[in-house]
Amino acid sequence: MRLLERLAEEHTLEFEGYQELLESRTPELAARAAELALGFRHEIYGHDVFVRGLIEFSSFCKNDCLYCGIRCSNARSDRYRLTPEQIMECADDGYLFGYRTFVLQSGEDPHYTDGMLCDIISAIKGRHPDCAITLSIGERSRESYQRLFDAGADRYLLRHETASPEHYAKLHPASMSFENRMRCISDLREIGYTVGIGYMVDTPFQGAYELACDLKFVEEFRPGMCGIGPFVSHHATPFASEPNGSVELTCFLLSLMRIIQPNLLIPATTSLGTLDPMGREKGILAGANVVMPNLSPREVRSRYDLYDNKICTGEEAAECRFCLDARMESIGYRTVVDRGDPKPMPS
Numbered sequence: 001m002r003l004l005e006r007l008a009e010e011h012t013l014e015f016e017g018y019q020e021l022l023e024s025r026t027p028e029l030a031a032r033a034a035e036l037a038l039g040f041r042h043e044i045y046g047h048d049v050f051v052r053g054l055i056e057f058s059s060f061c062k063n064d065c066l067y068c069g070i071r072c073s074n075a076r077s078d079r080y081r082l083t084p085e086q087i088m089e090c091a092d093d094g095y096l097f098g099y100r101t102f103v104l105q106s107g108e109d110p111h112y113t114d115g116m117l118c119d120i121i122s123a124i125k126g127r128h129p130d131c132a133i134t135l136s137i138g139e140r141s142r143e144s145y146q147r148l149f150d151a152g153a154d155r156y157l158l159r160h161e162t163a164s165p166e167h168y169a170k171l172h173p174a175s176m177s178f179e180n181r182m183r184c185i186s187d188l189r190e191i192g193y194t195v196g197i198g199y200m201v202d203t204p205f206q207g208a209y210e211l212a213c214d215l216k217f218v219e220e221f222r223p224g225m226c227g228i229g230p231f232v233s234h235h236a237t238p239f240a241s242e243p244n245g246s247v248e249l250t251c252f253l254l255s256l257m258r259i260i261q262p263n264l265l266i267p268a269t270t271s272l273g274t275l276d277p278m279g280r281e282k283g284i285l286a287g288a289n290v291v292m293p294n295l296s297p298r299e300v301r302s303r304y305d306l307y308d309n310k311i312c313t314g315e316e317a318a319e320c321r322f323c324l325d326a327r328m329e330s331i332g333y334r335t336v337v338d339r340g341d342p343k344p345m346p347s
């Protein structure tokens with residue numbers, strides 16, 4: 001408790017402090033962390049929950065991350081690409097449902113050139129100038145990030161996946177590097193994007209040491225957003241028989257991140273909802289303040305197959321919107337029609 005109370009006062013701990021906090025987790029400690037986290041959350045964001053419309057526009061990926069179901073060596077994956085017109089339709093629908101942020105997400109798919117992506121971004125911005133556009137399309141060159149930013153993209157999500165270089169090497173093929181990941185993240189910030197990072201909880205080879213690296217990285221980098229969810233195994237990956245992550249540990253980490261950086265935008269993720277029917281509600285009650293309902297056309301949803309048993313693959317976009325509104329209301333929160341930019345820290 002001593003370390004937790006200090007964290008809430010100072011918003012920083014030494015590396016060993018984070019590690020000890022993680023190793024000493026009990027239900028009582030987690031409950032206190034959630035209480036402190038909600039105090040900060042309510043002070044800055046009240047009971048508002050920001051919504052982002054997620055458009056998963058391509059499941060092609062040139063990478064081969066060991067944990068991911070759409071890795072390039074999964075030959076059985078039934079892949080799809082949306083046309084620019086289909087993407088625009090998703091955004092138009094989303095606008096009507098009250099979304100003011102669109103997250104364009106895909107595998108790393110070279111089919112979409114900078115030119116195509118810039119056209120899509122400027123078309124959405126042209127029709128919906130009051131909306132923010134978030135990209136989540138992986139590692140690219142600095143020049144590419146700059147062009148997409150100049151075309152109107154506001155934010156970029158690129159999960160670092162783990163802040164330990166040794167751990168990174170165990171989750172990724174030799175063709176991918178921790179250094180390039182970090183280069184991308186720093187380029188994005190320098191260009192002017194609001195940057196989102198993130199990691200999975202309970203991936204193979206991860207323990208308190210690795211998670212303490214993640215918490216220290218969040219503390220030092222001060223991202224706009226940080227998305228975390230439990231690892232969920234996928235049957236066609238090398239990690240097929242690895243156990244799924246812990247919902248409780250994920251929620252504890254959500255609370256700690258809220259305490260470290262009270263104004264952080266933190267989603268209650270789909271993977272949390274996949275492992276526990278009340279996972280997203282638990283995430284909000286641990287300190288998260290964002291949900292990302294799916295806006296992709298229903299026909300393609302099950303094919304964006306990052307992990308097994310992903311939820312919301314049979315629903316229409318409108319159904320997810322209403323479902324999440326009702327879920328948030330049931331725990332005393334409300335979704336809002338807003339771009340949902342990070343708010344300043346209280347003085």
Ligand code: 5AD
Nearest residue numbers: 067068159230231232233271306307
């Ligand atoms: N379990 C949980 N999350 C996963 N992701 C990819 N594969 C899995 C999995 N098996 C996450 C990664 C990626 C994001 C889009 O989805 O963190 O950055």
Ligand code: FES
Nearest residue numbers: 312315320323324
């Ligand atoms: Fe998709 Fe509940 S959010 S069905």
